[in-house]
Amino acid sequence: MENRQKEIDKLKDYKYGFSTDIENTRAPKGLNEDVIKFISNIKKEPQWMLEFRLKAYERFKQLKEPNWQKPKYPNIDYQDLYYYSAPKSMDDKPKSLDELDPKLLETYKKLGIPLQEQARLNGIAVDAVFDSVSVATTFREELIKQGIIFCPISEAIQKHPELVKKYLGSVIPLTDHFFATLNSAVFTDGSFVYIPEGVRCPMELSTYFRINASNTGQFERTLIIADKGSYVSYLEGCTAPMRDENQLHAANVELVALDDAEIKYSTVQNWYPGDKDGKGGIYNFVTKRGLCKGKNSKISWTQVETGSAITWKYPSCILKGDNSVGEFYSIAITNNHQKADTGTKMIHLGKNTKSKIISKGISAGFSDMTYRGLVDISSKASNSNNYTQCDSLLMGNKCGAHTVPYIKNKNSESNIAHEATTSKISEEQLHYCQQRGLSAEEAVGLIVNGFCKEVLQQLPMEFAVEAQKLVGISLEGSVG
Amino acid sequence: MKEQLQKDFENTIKNLSLSQKDIEIKKFSLDNFINKGFPNRKEEDWKFSDLNKIINKNIGELSFYCEDKPTNKVDTSVFLDGLEHNKIVLINGRIEKIDFDYEKKGQIEIIEHSETVNKFYNNNSLSDLNNAFTNKSFKIAVKEGYQLSKPLIIYHTTNTKINSCNINLRLDFELHENSCLRLIDLFNDKSEKNFLNIFYNFDLKENSILKNYKVDKFENKNIKYLFNNIDQNKNSISETFILSSGSNFLKSEINCDLNGEHSSAFVNGIFSLDKNKHHEIRTIINHLTENTKSYQLIKSVLEDSSKAVYQGKIFVNSEAQKTDGYQLSKAILLNKESEFNAKPELEIYADDVKCSHGSASGSLNEDSIFYLMSRGLNYNQARELLINGFLLDVVEKITDSEIKNLIKNMIGIKE
Incomplete structure (x- = not known):
């Protein structure tokens, strides 16, 4: 018990809130063609990639910023941001971990991701993204033996142009919405994964995103392709330093699953949420979309959203292949002045497609949480099924919990079932736990963990433990 | 459309003896409507039913002025047998007969008032249209402690004299303390291709009970929009039932404010649709104070290429602790072409509440x-x-x- 208390004390504040003092290479401030050319140039990109970016930029200029979302935010001046920032030591790419700037290694060690150790231990392959560049990717050699490509996307653009050309923008097209198009124009780095036919990826792949520089936006892009009959489980974690300003994070994640392939994508999002008065924090406006392109394919999203001042994302599945399956498991926790508008879209196009949505929202303090989801069964998607469950838990009467599902059924042979509940932790449950010697805070932690269990179970083991702790910490101070 | 609107507007107010102030209010509403036009799918509330498109497709050019022909003969064959009832008969949107024979004298007051007050809080352009063109509005007040012995049936009839017309109607009801009203709206259309825009406003005082049954059963080619605004005080009860079946297009909207403690609202609805009919029910229940209750149940049976939409919202204000809100929508799709869309929404700012919704759709x-x-x-x-x-x-x-x-x-x- 004592140990546990100590651990909680240690984690009490946002423990990832430090920043690393490191020299940066930056693009000039603002957004224009020259900046895009600068990014493309510094990444030594081929001509077609630059054209892709410029085309997106042309489109971006015509688009209007959306404002239908529930959490409103002050106008972002897109000309007042740096679109590229990278540690200077990364200008000449270090060839191995030993050549990496010790400051970077130190940073990741502090974040609990010691890159060198991780490289020695068996288990998880990590791609570490620091501001606008990927600084290190572990276990690459081992993976390459099986034909698995796991590398920064900027490297993939040079080394595997045929794959990137074929799939980049195939799920989230250039002409998608405002933030996705902005990302297509200025994305800097991210991960690229290709799993060849029939290969079951032997380890968890993961990316760790870190925002360090101030005044920058982070625009990463991830592309995962699972070829026929393959399987991959991918994890994503993120943190940022504590700052009074709001920083923009607008990532695009595209998943493509071909025949019989399965992709499992898990996120533990812990960007800096701002302080107790709602000052600072990250705007997390992310576009995540998976395409079940082939027959019998499966994409499963699991997310634990505890950070960010504003979270605004809808990881979606387009179920195009017959018999394909889409899943979405989510826990979103907002405390203090955090706001979240999150959910999913399940677009059923193929026959016999199935989707399942389990969403758990917890709001405390002065926060506001919205589940917004779409289930669309098209007229051709015969014999399809959807099940949706979204539960909200409220703590205190200063916060809000909202559910906005859109349900469209155009096929008489398909079934949709949706249920949602909103409640608070009952006095009886609390009383029962306290009677057995738990403090009020521990009791709440226990009940909340039980409430979230269905989703936590979906996470890979290492992540699940971390996520469970995170759930407890995020609600600190919300009882009483 | 703008010129037509202005011309018809001039004609409409010419026949009415209105004060300068009223004319100004009506003009203001007209300008609002001209600016906004009919609601279209770009507006969130009309996402699933694009009225502008539906009117263009089914009616084309609308005329907003209905010639003021004196008394159309009341067709008694539309009256319901087997149930003694009070009557209000509307023909083409004009009140032709009011009959409260079964009730005690002096307990029901009918106030004819032409003054235009915009009491509706919904910001859609149809309320502007209604304000600009309604010619006479009536207020029916049930006195304190009086419970009507027989139900009141409002016959909404239209005949073949009108075509491509817009009819606007507005009725106010006031239920004083401890009173009770059973109200049936019965739609009976012989006309084709008209747009009916009907606004009701109910004011429910303490302990009053309102039961409103809307029956749109008979096959017709008209397009209808019904809006009920219900304000509820302490201990009041409102029950609304909608049978949505006959018209080509029908959108029934209910906005209910539960202002008083222990007030409750019930909404039940049936969609029974075939051919290419397109119906919608949209409800907004605002729980504004403690200990209020709402219950909604909507079921649909959809044949051919019909389409039903249910948008239901439960709003719970931060003071409204101990709210009990429930919402369920179920649909059976009988044909490949049929379609059911739902948007059951919860917006909750209080923690000690019990709110849930469910929605299911599928085949038999x-x-x-x-x-x-x-x-x-x-x-x-x-x-x-x-x-x-x-x-x-x-x-x-x-x-x-x-x-x-x-x-x-x-x-x-x-x-």
Whole structure:
């Protein structure tokens, strides 16, 4: 018990809130063609990639910023941001971990991701993204033996142009919405994964995103392709330093699953949420979309959203292949002045497609949480099924919990079932736990963990433990 | 459309003796409507039903001025048999007959008032249209402690004299303390291709009870929009039942403010659609104070290429602790072309509440059909039995047994 208390004390504040003092290479401030050319140039990109970016930029200029979302935010001046920032030591790419700037290694060690150790231990392959560049990717050699490509996307653009050309923008097209198009124009780095036919990826792949520089936006892009009959489980974690300003994070994640392939994508999002008065924090406006392109394919999203001042994302599945399956498991926790508008879209196009949505929202303090989801069964998607469950838990009467599902059924042979509940932790449950010697805070932690269990179970083991702790910490101070 | 609107507007106000102030209000509403036009799918509330497109496709050019022909003869054949009732007869949107013969004198007051007050809080352009063109509005007040002995039926009839017309109607009801009103809206259309825009405003004082049954049963080619605004005080009860079936397009909207403690609102609805009909029910229940309750049940049976939409919202204000809100929508799709869309929404700012919603849509359960057929029913009988059972659930929610039986007969549900 004592140990546990100590651990909680240690984690009490946002423990990832430090920043690393490191020299940066930056693009000039603002957004224009020259900046895009600068990014493309510094990444030594081929001509077609630059054209892709410029085309997106042309489109971006015509688009209007959306404002239908529930959490409103002050106008972002897109000309007042740096679109590229990278540690200077990364200008000449270090060839191995030993050549990496010790400051970077130190940073990741502090974040609990010691890159060198991780490289020695068996288990998880990590791609570490620091501001606008990927600084290190572990276990690459081992993976390459099986034909698995796991590398920064900027490297993939040079080394595997045929794959990137074929799939980049195939799920989230250039002409998608405002933030996705902005990302297509200025994305800097991210991960690229290709799993060849029939290969079951032997380890968890993961990316760790870190925002360090101030005044920058982070625009990463991830592309995962699972070829026929393959399987991959991918994890994503993120943190940022504590700052009074709001920083923009607008990532695009595209998943493509071909025949019989399965992709499992898990996120533990812990960007800096701002302080107790709602000052600072990250705007997390992310576009995540998976395409079940082939027959019998499966994409499963699991997310634990505890950070960010504003979270605004809808990881979606387009179920195009017959018999394909889409899943979405989510826990979103907002405390203090955090706001979240999150959910999913399940677009059923193929026959016999199935989707399942389990969403758990917890709001405390002065926060506001919205589940917004779409289930669309098209007229051709015969014999399809959807099940949706979204539960909200409220703590205190200063916060809000909202559910906005859109349900469209155009096929008489398909079934949709949706249920949602909103409640608070009952006095009886609390009383029962306290009677057995738990403090009020521990009791709440226990009940909340039980409430979230269905989703936590979906996470890979290492992540699940971390996520469970995170759930407890995020609600600190919300009882009483 | 703008010129037509202005011309028709001039004609409309010419025939009315209005004060300068009223004319100004009406002009203001007209300008608002001209600016906004008919609602279209870009507006969140009309996302699933693009009225602008529907009117263009089904009617084309609308005329907003209906010539003021004196008394159309009241066609008594539309009157309901077998139920003693009070009547208000509307022909083409004009009140032709008001009959409260069954009630005590002096307990019901009918106030004819032409003054235009915009009391509706919804910001859609149809309320502007209604404000600009309604010629006479009536207010029906039920006095303190009086409970009507017979139900009131409002016959909304239209005849073939109008075509491509827009009809606007506005009625106010005031239920004083401890009073009770049973109100049936019965739609009976002989006309084609008109747009009816009907606004009701109910003011429910302490302990009053309102039961409103809207029956759109008879086949017609009109387009209708019905809006109910209900303000509820302490201990008041409102019950709304909607049978949405006959018109080409019908959108029923209910905005209910639960202002007083222990007030409750019930909304039950049936969509029974075929051909290419497109109906919608949209409800907004605002729980504004402690200990209020709402319950909604909507069931749909959709044939051919019909389309039903249910948008229901439960709003719970931060003071409204101990709220109990429930919402359920179910749909059976009988044809490949049919479509059901739902947007059940919860917006909650208080923590000690019990709110839930559910929505399900799908085909008839083949196992149940098999079960019934194995017991000797043929396919059609089995199907009918299942559908009747499915809808009966909603009809059983009607608390008035006389009217329950009436509606059962109308739908053809036998027990």
